[in-house]
Amino acid sequence: MSQAHDYVKSNFEQFKGQLFDLLRIPSISTSAEHAGEVQRAAEWLAADLERIGMHSVEIIPTGRHPIIYAEWMGAGEGAKTILIYGHYDVQPALKSDGWANEPFDPVERDGFIYARGASDDKGQVFAHIKAVEALLANGGKSPVNIKFVIEGEEEIGSTHLGDFVANNKAKLAADVCVISDSGMPTPEQPSIVYALRGLTTLEIEVFGPATDLHSGTYGGSVHNPVQALAEIIAQLHNPDGSIAVPNFYDDVLPLSDEERTELQKTGMTEAVWRQTTGAPKPWGEPGFATHERTGARPTLEINGMAGGYYEPGFKTVLPAKAWAKISCRLVANQDPEVIGGLVRDYIMNISPATVRTEVTVVRGAPAAFVDIRTPEMKAAISAYEQGWGKKPVFMREGGSIPVVSDFQKELSAPVILMGLGLNDDGAHSPNEHFMVEMFRKGINTAIYFYEAIGAGE
């Protein structure tokens, strides 16, 4: 065991306490009223990066939430450079959503840390910061140069990160980019994500009468916008579960038989699906297994819908407006803008003349693939083997990390998706958690990875 791993062992309780401090900051990027907290999380992280010995630590303003940059170039010009990406913003969370504890008052229970952002992504990015701390501690050196880019807008579509990367190619130049913002199916079997789905999100607004009306006086003579929106939403899928938007699947690269066989090895079984979702029965596109539906096929999901009076009690109102939020997960070779346009056009096309409908395509990111035959991937495999004592398997991930394609395109550097979370960590859900053992193994595996890259493996 190296000096750095010894340092992790001696300081792990302290690392955990620091992570708790970071988790106490409700850095909810989507909420305007939390903007100050997002800024506070950036300042907290920047201070920690300074403290562990990173140089040129910057909090770079954007149009909304800042990007943190830091570097340590002490390995020298001849050494490799690793760019580590993560995000310090989190999804919204309220105790009343079904949390056992206050989501921003972290609790350790049965080997897990419960808090919003524990796994997505504060815990995962913090594992890298602690790995670097362990290498630099007591006058130590890292075998590779290190750059951190930690953003505050991942949960709202990384709005400003793409431009930042494109405008700072020299500053961010690296031999490999590592992103720890994903999960593995079980804590025993390490896995490396090699494919991420893309994302297109849309907002639909349906307007009926000019103002809320009394449903007794006007009901039956006005096309209720909640009903009209329900009718639109009901037409987005075919009865068999496939997506009804014309041409939606046109550009989908078919799964090869070989890939389907490979995916089956790591796939979610129906038993695991039942246990993790608690839903009554599987559902989805015919002809594909659950693990294909969730990882390898595109989807169209209603993230939210509302209209009229939906609080406890009753209000016999005929509402003026209804709205819904939709997101499509995309696979290769679907273009997010093309898909956004197809969905928008279809909705406008099926929207009846008795209401007025507006559709806004909010944002998009293409699906991303990682080449699994690079030397950098070999270093990652070796790092996981040392960290877990077991060879990692490769898998697809259903979620989306828009920056992957930015890094690939702008920096021409290979990307390693070094997931340190678990799939059932409850990212975006109540009672999100991060396994303490994953945090520990994550720090150690990151050190092994930097060492393997430094050794030119």
Add this chain to the structure above:
Amino acid sequence: MSQAHDYVKSNFEQFKGQLFDLLRIPSISTSAEHAGEVQRAAEWLAADLERIGMHSVEIIPTGRHPIIYAEWMGAGEGAKTILIYGHYDVQPALKSDGWANEPFDPVERDGFIYARGASDDKGQVFAHIKAVEALLANGGKSPVNIKFVIEGEEEIGSTHLGDFVANNKAKLAADVCVISDSGMPTPEQPSIVYALRGLTTLEIEVFGPATDLHSGTYGGSVHNPVQALAEIIAQLHNPDGSIAVPNFYDDVLPLSDEERTELQKTGMTEAVWRQTTGAPKPWGEPGFATHERTGARPTLEINGMAGGYYEPGFKTVLPAKAWAKISCRLVANQDPEVIGGLVRDYIMNISPATVRTEVTVVRGAPAAFVDIRTPEMKAAISAYEQGWGKKPVFMREGGSIPVVSDFQKELSAPVILMGLGLNDDGAHSPNEHFMVEMFRKGINTAIYFYEAIGAGE
């Protein structure tokens, strides 16, 4: 002009000030946190009834919000007795719903009083209280005995009023019941409502996964409950606008040609419909005109629906639950319990096995009719003629007042629906208002009505 009408003239500004005080109390019956305010409104009204000389004023507790009772029997045993019904509870209202002023801070603007409850029903019931005050003032007498029943649960289905009426038949015994809780199409042409629709309300809950899930990780494999609910709601109407629930129309008493001709005279024209609703295009059951759809045919309306993340911003969540609130307006001879059961059974029948659906039939009231050939109706016609200088027309009203059938059944007394509001007062909507002139004419017309009943007209 009688002494009572003189009193109204001299005291009208004071009456208006008192109404403003009553409107300042946010007596929202559906909201548990406003229970104290509902009680405060009851106490305010009871104090005013005492002050004007009513006897036996009681605030009678129920399972939720109290009923106010008061009587003045000074006309003697030989005189007729009028039972006046109204309600002091109101619909919810927030300035952010689109109000120009705070909904519980009344404002007079261009001849209208703007406040929640101004028309529905505080202003209308208060017109009767002021009419009685004018008759009893300065040692005066009313030509009829007067009883008031003013409830605090009309906006939540008059939950306890039916039992109260059934259990207090002797106390409430009257020769005629008058209810002022409806509107007329224009302030120039007085009208009397002779038919009200019934009501059945239902709540639907659709449950999918056990908890909110990450839409990237599980989307496409779980039947999204928002989508499933939209699919259910989309099947409640046929594409032509008629209701798709089997047997829904079975018991509907067809409109006679004569009635259709009569209704046409007072009917809402398409031009008025466009102006008052602001909706793009008429919609509804084929074969019926707008004024028939809104007043003479049954409807099924979605009053509200929600699920997932519907606040500003985005949360890529696959929600655990979605819910909707539905109300059906009923006509003769539809039974509210039968219709509630038909809608519930149909929803359960079309609900897919991939989600779990629960339907609760919340409450019901049958449609109500008023005989327009009684002596009491003649007195009402005469009162409107004196108050307005114009003969009233008869019309149907789309809304529901559950107590009408209770009074008819339990007290065997004719009911007069003496609407003092206007159809476009915005009851249940933002910027609800009551025309100052309607308040003045309402008080005077109520006095003429009591006098006409007293004179045995």
